Amino acid sequence: MAQILHVSLWCLCCLAAFCVYIYPDEAPPAITGEEDGDPEKTSLQDLLLSDSRSAAKSPSTRNVFEISLDLKNVTWLALVRDAMSKRKPEELKESVTVLSGTLLKQEKDSNETKPLKKILFWNHPDNYFGVGHEPFVRAGCPVDRCYITNNRSELPYQAWDALVWRPDTEDFSIPYRRSPATRYVFFLLEPPGLEPPIVKFVEGKFNYTMTFREDSDIFHPYGSFTTLPEPRIDALTKDYTHGKTKMATWFVSHCQTRSGRELLVDRLSRYMQVDVYGECGTLKCPRYDSECIPRAAKIYKFYLSFENSLCDDYITEKFFAILKLDILPVVYGLGEYEKIAPPHSYINALDFPSIRHLANYLLYLDKNHTAYNEYFRWKAYSEAVRSFPMKQSTASNISWCQLCERLHYDQQKRVHGNLQEWSQHSANCLSAEDGVIDSFLRDEVIQKLR
Ligand SMILES: *[C@@H]1O[C@H](CO)[C@@H](O)[C@H](O)[C@H]1NC(C)=O
Ligand SMILES: *[C@@H]1O[C@H](CO)[C@@H](O)[C@H](O)[C@H]1NC(C)=O
Ligand SMILES: *[C@@H]1O[C@H](CO)[C@@H](O)[C@H](O)[C@H]1NC(C)=O
Ligand SMILES: *[C@@H]1O[C@H](CO)[C@@H](O)[C@H](O)[C@H]1NC(C)=O
Numbered sequence: 001m002a003q004i005l006h007v008s009l010w011c012l013c014c015l016a017a018f019c020v021y022i023y024p025d026e027a028p029p030a031i032t033g034e035e036d037g038d039p040e041k042t043s044l045q046d047l048l049l050s051d052s053r054s055a056a057k058s059p060s061t062r063n064v065f066e067i068s069l070d071l072k073n074v075t076w077l078a079l080v081r082d083a084m085s086k087r088k089p090e091e092l093k094e095s096v097t098v099l100s101g102t103l104l105k106q107e108k109d110s111n112e113t114k115p116l117k118k119i120l121f122w123n124h125p126d127n128y129f130g131v132g133h134e135p136f137v138r139a140g141c142p143v144d145r146c147y148i149t150n151n152r153s154e155l156p157y158q159a160w161d162a163l164v165w166r167p168d169t170e171d172f173s174i175p176y177r178r179s180p181a182t183r184y185v186f187f188l189l190e191p192p193g194l195e196p197p198i199v200k201f202v203e204g205k206f207n208y209t210m211t212f213r214e215d216s217d218i219f220h221p222y223g224s225f226t227t228l229p230e231p232r233i234d235a236l237t238k239d240y241t242h243g244k245t246k247m248a249t250w251f252v253s254h255c256q257t258r259s260g261r262e263l264l265v266d267r268l269s270r271y272m273q274v275d276v277y278g279e280c281g282t283l284k285c286p287r288y289d290s291e292c293i294p295r296a297a298k299i300y301k302f303y304l305s306f307e308n309s310l311c312d313d314y315i316t317e318k319f320f321a322i323l324k325l326d327i328l329p330v331v332y333g334l335g336e337y338e339k340i341a342p343p344h345s346y347i348n349a350l351d352f353p354s355i356r357h358l359a360n361y362l363l364y365l366d367k368n369h370t371a372y373n374e375y376f377r378w379k380a381y382s383e384a385v386r387s388f389p390m391k392q393s394t395a396s397n398i399s400w401c402q403l404c405e406r407l408h409y410d411q412q413k414r415v416h417g418n419l420q421e422w423s424q425h426s427a428n429c430l431s432a433e434d435g436v437i438d439s440f441l442r443d444e445v446i447q448k449l450r
């Protein structure tokens with residue numbers, strides 16, 4: 001059922017995107033709900049949302065509701081079309097339809113007589129979400145009857161519905177008694193590299209994985225995109241070059257990385273000005289000063305959102321946080337940016353055959369204000385939402401909501417017996433020493449990675 005629904009949603013989107021593509025100067029054909037006999041459904045967005053509710057019992061189905069972002073407004077589509085005019089309609093469909101993967105959700109379920117599911121955050125004081133019941137309500141979780149704490153002695157061991165365990169801490173302890181009713185959650189936001197002491201005992205213990213990898217039981221991305229309730233028309237005309245006198249900047253404190261991003265910056269700065277702030281550079285801005293980067297965003301054209309690791313799905317707040325500012329991120333990572341982010345919202349270093357080509361393009365954008373501004377037009381319709389850390393944020397559909405939902409509704413048994421293999425090898429990480437990356441960092445011409 002979920003599969004069929006998925007496919008039919010996809011086709012609807014294809015159809016809509018295709019029509020607009022063929023008739024760019026006309027109003028888009030109205031998409032009514034006539035076909036399934038519901039006159040109230042007047043937009044594809046409504047249609048998708050009501051469909052998604054009926055599919056809500058399948059928690060592992062990826063939602064496609066975000067596509068409504070593009071289909072709602074023709075101007076936006078036209079813009080995307082222009083920006084990617086060299087692409088075929090089929091390719092266009094793909095990039096506008098899979099903007100963001102989020103799980104389907106239940107209808108709002110905050111029945112206050114329902115007992116709270118108790119979640120113990122075992123071996124780290126901070127889960128980036130908060131403690132108590134309140135964070136679930138504040139996040140707007142569709143199912144919010146959950147409670148989270150890091151106090152091990154608050155309840156007897158049998159009372160926990162879930163225990164969340166982080167492998168990236170100093171504390172490798174695990175409770176010596178366990179109730180079969182307690183689901184153990186393997187929570188990891190950093191790329192692989194499990195310490196040997198952990199490897200010995202992780203297998204066969206965990207029921208859920210909750211990581212930045214999209215193939216986790218509970219996908220915990222560092223951010224996502226939402227549709228603005230009202231289009232921000234000013235973003236379509238604003239001159240984002242205004243007041244910008246400098247080229248690129250980078251704030252960094254971790255100087256030697258597996259990704260070799262420091263080598264990339266070094267090469268790049270042979271062609272253009274790159275101002276490096278922090279411990280690895282010559283410029284200073286106090287760490288406690290949260291306005292450093294926002295201030296820089298007003299005078300620099302580009303921000304280097306370079307990841308410290310090159311692994312599948314590893315796209316961090318370095319990307320999402322920068323997208324909230326009016327500076328253009330240049331990314332270096334192996335996540336599928338084209339799948340999660342609106343088209344024309346960033347520049348991917350690995351899309352270029354060499355660092356020299358990348359630099360030439362950035363220098364071109366520096367000169368051509370029209371071309372530079374095109375990278376900000378998406379802001380009229382969408383907004384980046386950071387899900388990490390998210391104590392202050394009210395984004396819903398985040399992973400903690402999904403955990404809560406699963407604790408209430410997931411009846412299936414599952415145990416991860418091959419966690420080491422999964423987290424270590426199937427993340428497909430590349431390092432600065434690996435052939436193609438090594439060549440790229442030496443500024444040799446490479447074949448496109450994907
Ligand atoms: C689409 O965007 C235009 C501005 O470009 C705006 O005037 C119009 O109201 C928007 N339409 C919808 C349905 O949001
Ligand atoms: C709330 O939950 C209780 C217990 O699960 C159930 O008996 C009751 O019918 C629910 N109320 C509503 C309004 O769903
Ligand atoms: C943890 O919970 C126990 C039992 O409720 C309580 O006595 C203790 O003060 C709590 N510890 C902290 C640090 O809140
Ligand atoms: C500047 O960019 C715009 C939009 O991408 C393009 O149409 C135009 O040809 C460019 N101008 C120059 C001089 O390259």
Ligand SMILES: *[C@@H]1O[C@H](CO)[C@@H](O)[C@H](O)[C@H]1NC(C)=O
Binds near residue numbers: 049052
């Ligand atoms: C959460 O998902 C629902 C649909 O399932 C959607 O209407 C809503 O906009 C989403 N919220 C965020 C912040 O992604």
Ligand SMILES: *[C@@H]1O[C@H](CO)[C@@H](O)[C@H](O)[C@H]1NC(C)=O
Binds near residue numbers: 183206412414
């Ligand atoms: C969770 O994992 C444990 C340990 O392997 C297992 O005994 C238990 O049945 C699992 N529970 C669920 C609900 O999958």
